[in-house]
Amino acid sequence: MKELVILSGKGGTGKTTVAAALAHLGSEELRLVLTDADVDAANLELVLEPKKVEVHDFWSGKRAVIDPELCTACGVCETVCRFDAIVSPEDGDRARQGDGSSFAYGVEGLHCEGCASCFYQCPVEAIAMEDQRAGQWFRSESRFGPLFHAHLFAGQENSGKLVTLVKRQGRELAQESKARLLLVDGPPGIGCPVISASSGADAVLLVVEPTVSGVHDLERVLRTAEHFGVPALVAINKADLNVRRSGDIAAFCEREGVELVGRIPYDTIVTEAMVDGKPVTAYADGAVSESLRGIWRRVKRRLELEDGM
Amino acid sequence: MIIAVASGKGGTGKTTVAVSLALSLAGRQDGGDPIFVDCDVEEPNAALFLNPTMRERREVGQMVPDVDLDTCTYCGRCAEVCQYNAIAVAAEAVLLFSELCHGCGSCTLNCPVEAITEVLDIMGVLERGRCQSADDGGHVEFAHGILNVGEAMAVPVIRQLKEWAIPPSAAGAMGNSVATVILDAPPGNACPVVEVMDGADFVLLVTEPTPFGLHDLRQAVEVARDEMGLPVGVVINREGVGDDGVDRFCEEEDIPILMRIPIERSIAEAYSEGVPLVEEIPEYGERFRAMYADIERLVADGKESAS
Numbered sequence A: 001m002k003e004l005v006i007l008s009g010k011g012g013t014g015k016t017t018v019a020a021a022l023a024h025l026g027s028e029e030l031r032l033v034l035t036d037a038d039v040d041a042a043n044l045e046l047v048l049e050p051k052k053v054e055v056h057d058f059w060s061g062k063r064a065v066i067d068p069e070l071c072t073a074c075g076v077c078e079t080v081c082r083f084d085a086i087v088s089p090e091d092g093d094r095a096r097q098g099d100g101s102s103f104a105y106g107v108e109g110l111h112c113e114g115c116a117s118c119f120y121q122c123p124v125e126a127i128a129m130e131d132q133r134a135g136q137w138f139r140s141e142s143r144f145g146p147l148f149h150a151h152l153f154a155g156q157e158n159s160g161k162l163v164t165l166v167k168r169q170g171r172e173l174a175q176e177s178k179a180r181l182l183l184v185d186g187p188p189g190i191g192c193p194v195i196s197a198s199s200g201a202d203a204v205l206l207v208v209e210p211t212v213s214g215v216h217d218l219e220r221v222l223r224t225a226e227h228f229g230v231p232a233l234v235a236i237n238k239a240d241l242n243v244r245r246s247g248d249i250a251a252f253c254e255r256e257g258v259e260l261v262g263r264i265p266y267d268t269i270v271t272e273a274m275v276d277g278k279p280v281t282a283y284a285d286g287a288v289s290e291s292l293r294g295i296w297r298r299v300k301r302r303l304e305l306e307d308g309m
Numbered sequence B: 001m002i003i004a005v006a007s008g009k010g011g012t013g014k015t016t017v018a019v020s021l022a023l024s025l026a027g028r029q030d031g032g033d034p035i036f037v038d039c040d041v042e043e044p045n046a047a048l049f050l051n052p053t054m055r056e057r058r059e060v061g062q063m064v065p066d067v068d069l070d071t072c073t074y075c076g077r078c079a080e081v082c083q084y085n086a087i088a089v090a091a092e093a094v095l096l097f098s099e100l101c102h103g104c105g106s107c108t109l110n111c112p113v114e115a116i117t118e119v120l121d122i123m124g125v126l127e128r129g130r131c132q133s134a135d136d137g138g139h140v141e142f143a144h145g146i147l148n149v150g151e152a153m154a155v156p157v158i159r160q161l162k163e164w165a166i167p168p169s170a171a172g173a174m175g176n177s178v179a180t181v182i183l184d185a186p187p188g189n190a191c192p193v194v195e196v197m198d199g200a201d202f203v204l205l206v207t208e209p210t211p212f213g214l215h216d217l218r219q220a221v222e223v224a225r226d227e228m229g230l231p232v233g234v235v236i237n238r239e240g241v242g243d244d245g246v247d248r249f250c251e252e253e254d255i256p257i258l259m260r261i262p263i264e265r266s267i268a269e270a271y272s273e274g275v276p277l278v279e280e281i282p283e284y285g286e287r288f289r290a291m292y293a294d295i296e297r298l299v300a301d302g303k304e305s306a307s
Helices: A015-027 A076-080 A089-094 A117-121 A159-176 A192-198 A212-227 A243-256 A269-275 A287-302 B014-025 B077-081 B106-110 B155-165 B191-197 B211-227 B245-253 B265-272 B284-306
Strands: A002-007 A032-036 A051-066 A127-142 A145-152 A181-185 A203-208 A232-237 A259-264 B002-006 B035-038 B053-067 B087-090 B093-096 B116-132 B139-147 B181-184 B202-207 B232-239 B257-262
Touching: A002 A015, A002 A192, A015 A032, A015 A181, A015 A203, A015 A232, A015 A287, A032 A159, A051 A159, A076 A117, A117 A127, A117 B106, A127 A159, A145 A159, A159 A181, A159 A192, A192 A212, A203 A212, A203 A287, A212 A232, A212 A243, A232 A243, A232 A287, A243 A259, A259 A287, A269 B211, B002 B014, B002 B191, B002 B211, B014 B035, B014 B181, B014 B202, B014 B232, B014 B257, B014 B284, B035 B155, B053 B093, B053 B155, B077 B087, B077 B106, B106 B116, B116 B155, B139 B155, B155 B191, B191 B211, B202 B211, B202 B284, B211 B232, B211 B245, B232 B245, B232 B284, B257 B284
Parallel strands: A002 A181, A002 A203, A032 A145, A032 A181, A203 A232, A232 A259, B002 B181, B002 B202, B035 B139, B035 B181, B202 B232, B232 B257
Antiparallel strands: A051 A127, A127 A145, B053 B116, B087 B093, B116 B139
């Protein structure tokens, strides 16, 4: 079983468009399992028509809660908290817990990182650490195979942990069901969700646009992949928008010894397909779909998925 | 006034809007030049559009434990209290995983023999400088943070960037007397975005009129308006592609649409070369200033109805 993760560094360069197309093309030839690892902006489901088979809560991290009956307002918690999450009685408007006029200290939930420093230092044991339901994750059946996806609740932490969780689920099912490919739609950026998504992958496919920001961010995400020892492939999206910069990207890939697996032309057909809720390759033939078929062929060869098909 | 520019979905035009808003206000505020802060520390690229001349640089990180093994009794209390599994104690060894550490200091406080001190673990750099607007010689003050490759946590770098770059008088200041601060947020809806929006007076959400744009916009509204209680407004970028889902959503939710930028290949091409929208099409300067006036009015109205 091989594992391919679609990344980009910069957001909105077409990761999900490419992932959906590869899911479509791949499912015609081999058994695959899909995972959407962009848990705080999960879009893959919008073009795969998944039916949820399992729904699970994601419990992660804790929040401090102060019992106003026990609190003596000594202020130790506020002194030890480094995240500005403790609200003093005089500053009651900010408190989301307890009422502003009360004598007790409170906790600002969005600031609390669950470190429990206050819990351990409170001299009267007025503080409890409560588990947080930070999101949900799902196993679905999609038109191209099983899909694991998740929804991190608004503003929650620990997206890296949720990414690790859905990816592990995907990997386990792929192994059990003898799937040939685990295809992961990744998050933007280079931080913890990206590190979690690409950990242990056979390759990452970096989708880049020929813009100054696209090129800048490509280099950072490529260095991140290298840092964690994962080989990278590159595809240029909207390649004809700026032919010169596309050439720069191709030259960069050559210098870095990174395979350029395709160039997708700029075409509003991509958005039309999205509005119709379909991968672009299942929506229309044409230059965009043709380029994505080429990308699939090269990815297949690179991951040695051709044998036994 | 502090305006956070965010989106949920990536690549919708946050930086395009934030950069052009800052340039449009340059030279027009009595309180000083607008301050632009690129808070996307994982992929900071506003500097590619604003070309600031940097004049200050500093390394940032967080305090992580340093255990004095001569004093340590290997009792394991530090590992027991750490909520992030960042420290482990074996028979005669203490293992520290600094990439998991949140710098809370709880281990230091709990060590019964005071064997723990804290040292700065460098996670990235902050830089600041100044850029010139093309039209009339106004300036924009600029700052950004750069997370080191391989580092997992963006939040501590964002937090310190904001402390460093935002003057204390900016929050809640109305009118022209204090410089406006514009924060360019990273994509997504998780903790780094919350860190950026925290303390802002207004959140400007840039979206595109597509199912992906709408899906992520809903979540961004949940974070900014419902969780954090901040006033929000929307910019629809690439108007003309997609469908009317975003329009209907904004109408149902009573969210003002403050600007529409049509889908035009020339705008995308200028962007690809790092040319700000207001420089490619100068007429947008007036539109961004009008939008800023709308935002001021929305913030003032919000304050009035709250009091």
